[in-house]
Amino acid sequence: xxxxxxxxxxxxxxxxxxxxxxxxxxxxxxxxxxxxxxxxxxxxxxxxxxxxxxxxxxxxxxxxxxxxxxxxxxxxxxxxxxxxxxxxxxxxxxxxxxxxxxxxxxxxxxxxxxxxxxxxxxxxxxxxxxxxxxxxxxxxxxxxxxxxxxxxxxxxxxxxxxxxxxxxxxxxxxxxxxxxxxx
Numbered sequence: 627x628x629x630x631x632x633x634x635x636x637x638x639x640x641x642x643x644x645x646x647x648x649x650x651x652x653x654x655x656x657x658x659x660x661x662x663x664x665x666x667x668x669x670x671x672x673x674x675x676x677x678x679x680x681x682x683x684x685x686x687x688x689x690x691x692x693x694x695x696x697x698x699x700x701x702x703x704x705x706x707x708x709x710x711x712x713x714x715x716x717x718x719x720x721x722x723x724x725x726x727x728x729x730x731x732x733x734x735x736x737x738x739x740x741x742x743x744x745x746x747x748x749x750x751x752x753x754x755x756x757x758x759x760x761x762x763x764x765x766x767x768x769x770x771x772x773x774x775x776x777x778x779x780x781x782x783x784x785x786x787x788x789x790x791x792x793x794x795x796x797x798x799x800x801x802x803x804x805x806x807x808x809x
Contacts (some may be wrong), residue, residue, distance in 0.1 A: 627723075628686055630714065635793060635796045635797070635800070636798075636800075637713070637796065637800060638800050638804050639799065639800070639803040639804075641799075642683065642686075642716060644673070644679045644683065644718075644721075645674070645717075646711070646713040646714045646716075646717040647668045647669075647670070647671070647673060647674070647675035647676040647679070647717050647775070648667075648671045648672035649665065649666050649667060649668060649669055649672055649713050650665040650668065650669050651665045651751075652672075652740060653669070654753060655753050655754065655755075656751055656752065656753045656756075657733055657746045657749050657750055657751065657752055657753065658743065658750065658751075659743055659744055659745050659746035659749075659750040659782070660706050660711065660742050660743055660744075660745045660746075660750065660788030661750050661751055662710075662711050662712050662713075662760075665710065666711070666713060667712050667716065668712075668713050668716050670719065672713065672717075673716075673720075676716065676717040676720040676721075677720055677724075679717065679720070679721070680720045680721035680723075681724065682725040682783070683721055684724055684725065684728060685703075695729070696729050696731060699725065699729060699731045699733065700731055704733065704801070705721055705733075705736060706718050706721065706722055706734075706735055706736065706772065707736050707737075707738040707741060708728055708736070708737060708738065708741065709737070709738065709739065709741035709742040709743070710737050710739055710742060711716045711742060711743065714742075715735065715737070718735055722735055722765075734736070737805055738795065740791050740792070740794060740795035740798075741795065744782070744783050744785070744787075744788045745778075745783040746782045746783075747763060747765075747777070747778035747779065747780075747781030747782025747783075748778055748782070749761050749764055749765055749778055749782070750779045752765070752769055753765075754766075754769070761779075762780060764776070764778055764779060774786050774789075779802055
């Protein structure tokens with residue numbers, strides 16, 4: 627298998643990442659990718675996971691910044707990014723709502739399309755149990771072969787594509803939040 631290994635990117639700002647909470651499609655082991663339908667939104671467990679993640683993030687920021695946290699938040703140096711997918715937006719918004727509740731400060735949620743999950747093309751929505759033929763072979767190749775160039779029968783993104791997308795995003799963020807002007 628071929629794995630992309632781009633040169634290391636040195637970030638000029640601190641970055642904290644939180645994965646979205648659980649969806650019904652997570653439970654059924656579906657390849658959600660960029661599907662944004664009803665079964666791809668946070669379920670009850672996912673909403674609780676988002677709440678706990680928000681509490682933990684707030685605690686971490688409070689421990690790090692203490693009484694200076696409100697000043698940091700109001701300074702514009704704390705930015706919350708999310709992909710356009712509902713499950714990610716709801717997870718991020720849970721933190722923003724907690725921040726507003728605890729500090730009385732409202733921050734906007736910034737949508738960043740390059741944060742979206744990999745696009746699995748024709749296999750999105752399917753699972754090892756539901757797909758057959760070439761589509762099942764794609765999933766098996768992914769699950770066991772881990773080919774970074776596989777692009778789902780020409781209909782989706784390869785891991786190389788996603789890596790390049792992430793590098794592009796981090797480069798833009800480095801330029802925007804250069805050292806000395808962020809957390």
